[in-house]
Structure formats: structure tokens, C-alpha cells
Amino acid sequence: MILNGFPVDPDRLKIVILSAPKTGNTWLRWLLHYAYKIPIVELPEVWVPGCADDFPPRFVTQQYLTPGKSLVRWLVESRAVVLTTIRHPADTFLSYFHYVKWHDNAGSDSSAAMLKQDGDRPGKNALNYITYSFPKSYAISLAWAKLGSHVVRYEDLLVDPLSQLREVTSKIVPLDEERLKAAVFLCKPEQLTRPGLVDPLHLRTRSARRWIQELPSEIVDAMAGLQPYASACKTYEYDWNRSALEPSGYDYDKIDPFRGHDRFDNGELIGPSLAKIYLHEVPNASARWPDPWVTEGESFWNWLRAPSALASLNPDLPAGTLTNIMVMLHNLRPDLQLAYRNPAGSDRKAFAVWFLGRAQVEFEIAWGLIGPVLQSFCDYLNSKSGAPVIRQPAGRITQLTVLNAHGAQTNSFRCADCLQIELEFQLDEPVDRPLIQYSLCSVNGEVIFGTNSKLLGTTLPRLAPGRYVYRITCTLSIQPQNCLVYVGLACLNSADSVVPIDRMCCQERITVTGGDSQGTAWCSTRIAITSRRRASGNHR
Known part of the structure; x- marks a missing residue:
């Protein structure tokens, strides 16, 4: 066979995944990106000679291209490793059906628009599509397999991604077990769908054999007798048995470096970004911090909060204005690298302002990682003025x-439902002119709705040291979507500027379903104290 017939050079590793849409190619691409620590590049939807000339020496990419003379020649001459994903034809079509339903752009497949006419459940248009249009798309995987591409079954990835990744990499460049485990863990759904990575709609169910419940029998019977579906089932051992059980999913807990902890031992949330930093960005992290949720001593937590060694490059600013977590986040985001080209030097102030204002929302990191930077930055600003500002x-x-409206804990709501947020906080000193902030954000970090006690006309009293519980009540007048709930505690200084005290994101996303709201989101909101317990011996 013409493909994959040569030794692989690790220093010039090129991996190209070519297969039918909705067969697991995005998942495999990210697995190999993390496993080999190589960049992801984008192939165009239509192959043109020379379109890959500017690609780096090492990369992984994917596309839904059919074999062609020029493309095959480039793969061979580039000594690229070619992989192909395959999936049960009925599950592949069902996933594509839902994808088309949610997206206006179905790429180069102009005939896919007819599927939307079926509504939520495949019908007569779907039957027409699987008969005359979908065979060409599904056959992409089969064509590349015949040319010698290494084939990966989606269902095998689903059941045991670790063993499948081990098998795939053994054909490319073998890797150690810890590297493989890290890649698999970083590609669990909760990790891949964090803001800035994979659209959650691309990972709709992460399951197999859903066609049994969702596809009408006439579509199933038609596919079973049509080519190329029938030959694919014979070659890759798929069947049309409606009584077969859905395969069990993979137990990611057994490779979780945090061993089930979703918070540090100080109560601060462990977000998805920290898992990536621990597993992918910091050399020998597992050896340095075998218990990454522990915060005492030489811990992962204290390392994240500590000033970076790069901070010394700008002695005019305190070292605390550039911590290790800040450097790691900068390394993760190309847009930040473009906006702040020299975060340790000339762009330090601007980067610190971005970090203080946006990092918690965009990366879902704990306030305890932001507070030290805020304190250091405030100390610097105060040192430049005659009196502390x-x-x-x-x-x-x-x-x-x-x-919910009845006081029961939940994360599922309908439009126009009443949502209540119980906020508990501790003050160690008196706070004049306190302010409570509340916002709903999309999973991509965009603010859907936001307000605060001052905007609502609710003047909060001076708060003495102690524990407080406040209740935020609002009506969800927003479009159906998944949201993140953020609440902030702050105060107003003499210049009416907002001085942050703490901020927290609810650990679970809320899901809002039901009818639409019209116009700009506005959630009728009120804030009231529920209980207060004064600490003994505190001043007024």
C-alpha cells in the first residue's frame, strides 16, 4: 500500500487524519496533539497543491478530504503518518444529522440543508440523504483505509482510549505510559469543551449505538442493505442488532492525577486549565507534586502563586505582578501572545490588568491565584502616589x-424560572460600602447578564467582621443555553471605584431550556441578607 510505508522521524513528525465527518477525528487529533506535544494546524476543505507549504516541521491535522493524486503525492513525499477514523454508519449519520441541525454551515455539503426540514427526528429527508448523498461522505474513511492508512475505530476509543492511543502511537513513535495517560485525561469531555477549545456540540453524546433509540426502522433497514455501509460493517465488525447494549464508557477516574479532588485542600476550585498546566505544561510536575491538590509547603498551589523567574526582567515592577500561573496562561493562548508580546518586560502592566480582569472568567481559575497579583499590583500603584488609593x-x-424557586439545589432551569444563589462569605475586618456583584456568562466567557447591588438600588450596610449569608434571586429572562454563574464581593472606595475582595464561579454550569426571551437579556434581580453571625471580640 502506498501510505505509511516508511520509518518515522520524530523530529519531523507529521500526522494527518483523513476520514469521514463525525467519526472521532477531532478527538483523535487532540489526543495526538497532547501525546506528542505537537501543534495543531488546519488543512483547507479543498486541497490545493502548495496549501501546506508553510506548515511547521511537526504537526497534527485533520480534514474530510477524498484521495486525489496531488494530495497522496504530498503525503508520501512529506513522509506523513496517515490515520483514519471509522464509526458505525448509523451512529455516524445520526451525529451528522444533529450537527447539521445546530449549524448553518455544513461545509461543502450543500445537500445537507434538506436534513433540517425533518426537525428534531430523522424522517423522509434523512432517508433520501442516506441513500443518495451520505454514501460519498462515509466512503472517505474506506477509501483512505484501502491506501494503507492506519484505521482507528471510534467505538474502541470510546471503551478504552488509553489502550487505543497506546496502539496508535506504537505504529508512529512509542511513548511512555505517563505521557499517554496525561493525553487521555486532557481529552475527557470536561477538558476538551472548556472555553477556547472544542465546541461542546462536536461532542454531543460521546457514545455508541444511539441509533437504536433515535433512528426510525426504515432508515436503519435501508442503511443495512446499502453500500458502502454494508461493506464497512463487514470489514470493521459492526452489526445492526437493535437489542445490543451500549458499550460502557471509560473510567477516567483511574488516571486522574487529582484522584477525584475537584478542589484544593484549602477549598479553592481546581479548574480544567490547571489540569492541563499540571499534565502538559510543567516538566516533571507529577514527580514534583505527586499530590497536586495539597497546598502546604512546596506544593503545586504555592508554585502557581509564586513570582515567575521571568519577573526579574522588569525590576521596575514588583515580582508579584508576574506569577507562574500568569506565564502558563500566556503560553496556552496564541491571542495573548500576540496582544502581550513581552509580558515579563514592557507589556507587564497591560498583561497584569488583563489577568486581573479576565483570567478567572476565561480560564475558570480560583480567586486565590488572582488575589496575590492584585495585592502586589495595588501595592505598586499605592507606592506611586502620596497616599494609598x-x-x-x-x-x-x-x-x-x-x-430553584423552592430552595432545592439544582443546575437545570427553564426560561422565566426563578433562580436563587445563596452566597456565604467571611470578613476578617470591617467593610464600608460593600458591593455584591452577579453575572451569567456563556461557556466561552461572554457576559450574558450582569448587575450589582448598587445598580439595583440596594444599599448594603457597613459589614463588621464575621460570617454572612446573602440570597440573590433573579428571573431567567435569557435565551436557552448553558451558563456559568459568577458572584463577586467588593466594596467602593472614596472615589467610588470598585475594589475587589473575592470572586467565585459556581462549580457546575447551569442549563437553561424552554422558550426564547426577546431582546437584550435582563434578569429581574434582588439581593437580600439571609443570616449574619458576628465573630466574638470583633470591632464594629
């Missing part, structure tokens, strides 16, 4: 709970 009171949010 900014001072952050000592306090912290200890708990955030989302409730």
Missing part, C-alpha cells in the same frame, strides 16, 4: 449554591 479588605467567599 487602593486597599483590598480581607475577606473571602466560602460557598456558592444555586437553588
Whole structure:
């Protein structure tokens, strides 16, 4: 066979995944990106000679291209490793059906628009599509397999991604087990769908044999007798048995470096970005911090909060304005690298302002990683003025709970439902002119709705040291979607500027379903104290 017939050079590793849409190619691409630590590049939807001339020496890419003379020649001359994903034809079509339903652009497949006319369930247009249009798309995987591409079954990835990745990499460049485990863990759905990576709609169910429940029998019977579906089932051992059980999913907990901990031992949330930093960005992290949720001593937590060695490049600013977590986040995002080309030097102030204002929303990181930077930046600004202009009171949010109108904990709501947020916080010193902030954000970090107690006309009293519980109540007048709930605790200084104290994101996303709201989102909101417990011996 013409493909994959040569030794692989690890220093010039090129991996090209060519297969039918909705067969697991995006998942495999990210697995190999993390496993080999190579960049992801984008092939065009239509192959043109020379379109890959500017690609780096090492990369992984994917596309839904059919074999052609020029493309095959480039693959051979580039000594690219070619992989192909395959999936049960009925599940492949069902996934594509839902994808087309949610997206206006179905790429080069102009005939896919007819599928939307069937509504939520495949019908007569789907039957026409699987008969006359879908065979060409599905056959892409089969064509590349005949040319010698290494084939990966989606169902095998689903059941045991670790063993499948081990098998795939053994044909390319073998890797150690810890590298493989890290790649698999970083590609679990909760990791891949964090803001800035994979659209959650691309990972709709991450399951197999859903066609049994969702495809009408006339479509199933037609596919079973049509080519290329029938030959694919024979070659890759698929069947049309409606009584077969859905395969069990993979147990990611057994390779979780945090061993089930979703918070550090100090109560701060462990977000998905920290898992990537621990597994992918910091050399020998597992050896340095075998228990990454522990915060005492020489811990992962304290390393993230500590000033970076690069901070010394700008001695005019405190070292605390460039911490290790800041450098790691900068390394993760090409857009940040373009916006702040020299974060350790000339762009330090601007990068610190971005970090303080956006990092928690965009990366879902704990406030405890942001607070030290804020304190250092405030100290720097105060040192430049005759009198302190900014001072952050000592306090912290200890708990955030989302409730329905009846006070029951939930994360599922319908449009126009009443959502309640119980906010518990601890103050270690008096706070004048306190402010409670509340916002709903999309999973991509965009603010859907936001307000605060001042905007609502709710003047909060001076708060003495102690524990407080406030209840935020609002009506969800927003479009159906998944949201993140953020609550902030702050105060106003003498210049009416907002001085942050603490901020927290609810650990679970909320899902809003039902009818649409019209126009700009506005959620009728009120904030009221529920209980207060004064600490003994505190001043007024």
C-alpha cells in the first residue's frame, strides 16, 4: 500500500487524519496533539497543491478530504503518518444529522440543508440523504483505509482510549505510559469543551449505538442493505442488532492525577486549565507534586502563586505582578501572545490588568491565584502616589449554591424560572460600602447578564467582621443555553471605584431550556441578607 510505508522521524513528525465527518477525528487529533506535544494546524476543505507549504516541521491535522493524486503525492513525499477514523454508519449519520441541525454551515455539503426540514427526528429527508448523498461522505474513511492508512475505530476509543492511543502511537513513535495517560485525561469531555477549545456540540453524546433509540426502522433497514455501509460493517465488525447494549464508557477516574479532588485542600476550585498546566505544561510536575491538590509547603498551589523567574526582567515592577500561573496562561493562548508580546518586560502592566480582569472568567481559575497579583499590583500603584488609593479588605467567599424557586439545589432551569444563589462569605475586618456583584456568562466567557447591588438600588450596610449569608434571586429572562454563574464581593472606595475582595464561579454550569426571551437579556434581580453571625471580640 502506498501510505505509511516508511520509518518515522520524530523530529519531523507529521500526522494527518483523513476520514469521514463525525467519526472521532477531532478527538483523535487532540489526543495526538497532547501525546506528542505537537501543534495543531488546519488543512483547507479543498486541497490545493502548495496549501501546506508553510506548515511547521511537526504537526497534527485533520480534514474530510477524498484521495486525489496531488494530495497522496504530498503525503508520501512529506513522509506523513496517515490515520483514519471509522464509526458505525448509523451512529455516524445520526451525529451528522444533529450537527447539521445546530449549524448553518455544513461545509461543502450543500445537500445537507434538506436534513433540517425533518426537525428534531430523522424522517423522509434523512432517508433520501442516506441513500443518495451520505454514501460519498462515509466512503472517505474506506477509501483512505484501502491506501494503507492506519484505521482507528471510534467505538474502541470510546471503551478504552488509553489502550487505543497506546496502539496508535506504537505504529508512529512509542511513548511512555505517563505521557499517554496525561493525553487521555486532557481529552475527557470536561477538558476538551472548556472555553477556547472544542465546541461542546462536536461532542454531543460521546457514545455508541444511539441509533437504536433515535433512528426510525426504515432508515436503519435501508442503511443495512446499502453500500458502502454494508461493506464497512463487514470489514470493521459492526452489526445492526437493535437489542445490543451500549458499550460502557471509560473510567477516567483511574488516571486522574487529582484522584477525584475537584478542589484544593484549602477549598479553592481546581479548574480544567490547571489540569492541563499540571499534565502538559510543567516538566516533571507529577514527580514534583505527586499530590497536586495539597497546598502546604512546596506544593503545586504555592508554585502557581509564586513570582515567575521571568519577573526579574522588569525590576521596575514588583515580582508579584508576574506569577507562574500568569506565564502558563500566556503560553496556552496564541491571542495573548500576540496582544502581550513581552509580558515579563514592557507589556507587564497591560498583561497584569488583563489577568486581573479576565483570567478567572476565561480560564475558570480560583480567586486565590488572582488575589496575590492584585495585592502586589495595588501595592505598586499605592507606592506611586502620596497616599494609598487602593486597599483590598480581607475577606473571602466560602460557598456558592444555586437553588430553584423552592430552595432545592439544582443546575437545570427553564426560561422565566426563578433562580436563587445563596452566597456565604467571611470578613476578617470591617467593610464600608460593600458591593455584591452577579453575572451569567456563556461557556466561552461572554457576559450574558450582569448587575450589582448598587445598580439595583440596594444599599448594603457597613459589614463588621464575621460570617454572612446573602440570597440573590433573579428571573431567567435569557435565551436557552448553558451558563456559568459568577458572584463577586467588593466594596467602593472614596472615589467610588470598585475594589475587589473575592470572586467565585459556581462549580457546575447551569442549563437553561424552554422558550426564547426577546431582546437584550435582563434578569429581574434582588439581593437580600439571609443570616449574619458576628465573630466574638470583633470591632464594629
